[in-house]
Amino acid sequence: MVWTQATYDALVAKTKSLVVDLSVLLVRDCTLGQDTTINLDLLEYSLNIFNGLKYGVLIYQDEHYDYLHEQVDIIYGKCRKYLTV
Amino acid sequence: MATLKIAIEEYSNATNFKLYDQTIWGGFDNTDVSYVNLTVTYQGTDYTYKLWDDGDGTDETGMDGTFVNLFGDDVASYIDIAPSDLLSGVGVALDAVRFPDGYYQIKLNVTHAVEGAMVITNYEGFLAEAYCKSAELPFLLDIRDFDHYESRLQRMIISMLDGAVRAAELGRYTDFDAILDKINAFYSARDLTDLW
Secondary structure, X not given: OOOOHHHHHHHHHHHHHHHHHHHHHHHHOOOOOHHXXXXXXXXXXXXXXXXXXXXOHHHOOHHHXXXXXXXXXXXXXXXXXXXXX | OOOOOEEEEEOOOOOOEEEEEOOOOXXXXXXXXXEEEEEEEEOOEEEEEEEEEOOOOEEOOOOOOOOOEOOEOOOOOEEEEOHHHOEOOOOOEOOOOOOOOEEEEEEEXXXXXXXXXXXXXXXXXXXXXXXXXXXXXXXXOOXXXXXXXXXXXXXXXXXXXXXXXXXXXXXXXXXXXXXXXXXXXXXXXOOOOOOO
């Protein structure tokens, strides 16, 4: 995928939504069962991606951008059954 | 055609927020601006702060010919907004000293000779106090009894603070509220008292 401001903005918005959805999921089930533990890991991983997007914008290459996009998709896939988005 | 764009950054002690103008003006001429007004909506009440008005001479920005945007002569220029600057319709300040933690709708109106009437609204989660409280985490570890469960709960709350900020930015008020309620319940259950 070619890196442009528009594709970058779309990925930032998608990652933000993911962070919020995972936070809401944790609010619903704060008891640390296995699912919650996994969701906490996913939330922290999503926040890492978000921070990477936020602070790394100047160094992004198409290849790096593809990698981040793939990571977000993997997290979506992992918790698809819980998320509303 | 310029599109108004602003950025907000709350101070970590909640006494002010920085208001940036990130509009790409394509050549800024301060004489084209005749009116700038800030409206902050908090808990259903509108608080306003008039920053510029040619009509009555209001000038809270010092805007002059050197300015490259509404708030200064540098792209990183900003103005500080205090809660006491923001007054409701009956003249009551939002707060005397600090912005209470919560969900804020921040709107800037600009009247410009070329662009006409411009407006932009940002949604922000101000969580300075909650973030300061999180600085007390983790609690002192008991060397004889590491509590992994409590440790993960504390990590979860710190991560959820970021989740709440993002929820506000996306305008997801209900989710912001739910996350903040959980964070406050966690602090309350651990006797983390209000800081201000």
